Amino acid sequence: MGQELQLRKSWQEWPEDEAFRQGLARLLPAYLLHCRWYGGKARVIRSLEFLYVMPWEAGGLLSCFLILKLLYEDGKVVFYQLPLALVPESVPDEECMARVRHDGQLYHLTEALHLAAFRTRLLYAIGQKAVYHSADLTLRFYPSSLFPHGMKPSGQSRELHVDQSNSSLILEDRFFFKLYRKVDYEINPDLEISRFFTEKTDFRHFPAFMGGVELQKAGHPPIVLGMMVEKVENKGDSFTLMTAGIRRTLRRWQEEEQRGRLPGAELKETLALLGERTAEMHLALGSGKEEAFRPEAFDSSYRIGYFQRLEELVARRISLANRRRQGYPPAVQEELTFFETHREDILNTFRQLKEMKTDGLRIRIHGDYHLGQLLWTGSDFIILDFEGEPESSISARKLKHSALKDLAGMIRSFHYALYAVLLFDEKQEFTGIPPETGHQLYEYLTENYLNAYFRAMGNSKLLPSDPQICRQLLHIHTLEKAVYELGYELNGRPDWALIPLRGIHYLIRQKNQQA
Numbered sequence: 223m224g225q226e227l228q229l230r231k232s233w234q235e236w237p238e239d240e241a242f243r244q245g246l247a248r249l250l251p252a253y254l255l256h257c258r259w260y261g262g263k264a265r266v267i268r269s270l271e272f273l274y275v276m277p278w279e280a281g282g283l284l285s286c287f288l289i290l291k292l293l294y295e296d297g298k299v300v301f302y303q304l305p306l307a308l309v310p311e312s313v314p315d316e317e318c319m320a321r322v323r324h325d326g327q328l329y330h331l332t333e334a335l336h337l338a339a340f341r342t343r344l345l346y347a348i349g350q351k352a353v354y355h356s357a358d359l360t361l362r363f364y365p366s367s368l369f370p371h372g373m374k375p376s377g378q379s380r381e382l383h384v385d386q387s388n389s390s391l392i393l394e395d396r397f398f399f400k401l402y403r404k405v406d407y408e409i410n411p412d413l414e415i416s417r418f419f420t421e422k423t424d425f426r427h428f429p430a431f432m433g434g435v436e437l438q439k440a441g442h443p444p445i446v447l448g449m450m451v452e453k454v455e456n457k458g459d460s461f462t463l464m465t466a467g468i469r470r471t472l473r474r475w476q477e478e479e480q481r482g483r484l485p486g487a488e489l490k491e492t493l494a495l496l497g498e499r500t501a502e503m504h505l506a507l508g509s510g511k512e513e514a515f516r517p518e519a520f521d522s523s524y525r526i527g528y529f530q531r532l533e534e535l536v537a538r539r540i541s542l543a544n545r546r547r548q549g550y551p552p553a554v555q556e557e558l559t560f561f562e563t564h565r566e567d568i569l570n571t572f573r574q575l576k577e578m579k580t581d582g583l584r585i586r587i588h589g590d591y592h593l594g595q596l597l598w599t600g601s602d603f604i605i606l607d608f609e610g611e612p613e614s615s616i617s618a619r620k621l622k623h624s625a626l627k628d629l630a631g632m633i634r635s636f637h638y639a640l641y642a643v644l645l646f647d648e649k650q651e652f653t654g655i656p657p658e659t660g661h662q663l664y665e666y667l668t669e670n671y672l673n674a675y676f677r678a679m680g681n682s683k684l685l686p687s688d689p690q691i692c693r694q695l696l697h698i699h700t701l702e703k704a705v706y707e708l709g710y711e712l713n714g715r716p717d718w719a720l721i722p723l724r725g726i727h728y729l730i731r732q733k734n735q736q737a
Contacts, residue, residue: 229324233284234277259403266295280343284308285334307334341379345393348433358440365433387612401448406616410446415608425506428605457600461593464639497674499603504625508585508684517583525575532572550716557723582686584622591628592635630699636667641721701729
C-alpha cells in the first residue's frame with residue numbers, strides 16, 4: 223500500500239501516538255476488504271476502535287496482538303484479531319499495510335503471521351508456558367499434556383494461503399496452528415471441543431489438541447487468540463473425495479449397460495464409514511459430565527426460541543433476495559420466486575418444532591458439519607473445525623442442539639457435491655443426466671449414510687426414540703440448512719445459489735408428497 227505514517231513514540235507506546243493511531247485507523251477498513259478471512263465485506267463500517275493492544279517482542283521482532291472493535295452501520299459489533307509487526311526490511315506489496323517513518327528510518331507495517339520469526343516464537347512460547355504482562359493485559363501461552371516436552375523449534379514454518387475465516391500455519395511440519403480472526407470474550411468452541419475430545423474421551427478421529435494462546439484484560443473473561451493441534455497427513459478433503467466418486471458413478475451410468483443400476487460398493491463403504499465416524503463423534507460429545515457438555519432436555523423454551531430464530535432466518539433471506547434480485551442469473555431468479563411463494567410452507571415446517579415433544583436430548587454438536595470439514599487419510603476420516611457456523615456469535619455456536627442438526631449439514635453437503643458436478647463441472651460432461659437420476663443418486667448417498675449412522679448410534683438416548691419424530695426433526699434441520707446456505711451463496715457467488723434453492727425446492731416437494 224502507498225500510505226506513509228509517522229511514528230514519533232516507541233513501538234511499545236504507539237497507541238499513545240495520536241497521529242499514528244488515527245492514520246492506522248483510517249487505512250484499516252480498506253485493508254480489511256482485501257483480507258480473505260474478513261467476514262464483513264457486505265457491511266459498512268461505521269467506526270473502528272483499537273480495543274486491546276498487547277506489545278510482544280517475538281525474538282527481537284517488534285510485534286503486537288491487536289484486537290479491533292468494529293461497529294457496522296446496521297448496529298452489529300464484532301471483534302477481529304490483527305497481529306502486527308514493524309520491520310525495516312521490505313515486504314511484498316500485497317503484505318505491506320503502510321510505510322512507517324520512525325527515528326529517521328523507513329519501516330514497513332505488516333501482519334506478523336507473514337514473518338518466520340513471529341511464527342517460530344509462537345511455538346516456542348506455547349512449549350514454555352510463557353506468560354506476558356502489559357498494563358492490565360495478560361498474554362498467556364499453554365501446551366496440552368501431549369505437547370512434546372523439551373522440544374526445541376528449528377524455525378521451520380509456513381503460512382497457508384487458503385480461503386477461510388481464520389489464518390493457518392504449519393509449524394515444524396508437525397503442528398497446525400489456527401489463529402482466530404473473529405474473536406470474543408468466550409472460549410472458542412473449536413478449542414473447547416478439541417480439548418474435551420483429547421482430555422475427556424476415547425474419540426480420536428480429529429487432530430489432537432496441542433496448545434492454545436489467549437489474551438485477558440483484568441476483570442474480563444479471556445479471549446482465545448489461537449489453537450494448535452497435531453498436523454494430520456491426508457490425501458485431501460472429503461468433498462473432493464465425494465465429487466470424484468460421484469463423477470465415476472455418473473460416467474458408469476452413462477454407459478448404456480450400466481443405466482438404472484445403483485453405485486458400486488466403493489461409494490457405499492465410504493458412506494458407511496462416514497456414518498460410523500459421525501455417530502462416534504456424537505456419542506463422545508454426549509458423554510460429558512460438566513455443564514458445558516452435559517446433555518439437556520429438548521424442552522419447550524428451547525423449541526420456541528429456536529423457531530423464532532428460524533422465522534428471522536427466513537425473513538433475512540427473503541429480504542436479501544429482494545434487495546439484489548435483478549442482479550441474479552435467470553435460473554436463480556426463477557427458483558427465488560418459488561422460494562418466496564412457498565414461504566408459508568417453509569414456516570409451517572419450522573412451526574412443527576413448537577409442538578414437538580421428544581425424549582431425545584440436546585448436546586454440543588460440530589455445528590458446521592459438511593464434507594469440507596473432514597480430511598481423508600486414504601483409509602479413514604479425520605473431523606476438523608469445531609467452531610460452528612461463521613455467521614453466528616460464539617455464544618450461539620455453543621448452544622446444545624439435536625445431533626440431527628449435524629446430520630442435516632452432511633446431507634446438504636451430499637447435495638452440494640452432486641450438483642457441483644451436475645451444474646458447475648468445467649468439462650460439462652454430465653449435462654445430459656436427467657433430473658430423476660440426480661435425485662436417485664442423492665437419495666442413495668443419503669440413505670446409506672443415515673443407515674450406517676443410526677446403526678452405530680444403536681439405542682442411544684441422544685436421539686428421539688420415535689422414528690417419525692426423528693425423521694421430522696431431521697427434515698426441519700435439513701430445510702433450515704438449505705435456507706442458511708442461500709444467504710452465503712447470494713452474498714458470495716450468486717450462480718451457486720441455485721444449489722441451495724434446488725435443495726429447498728426438493729425438500730418442499732418431498733414434504734408435500736408425504737402429506
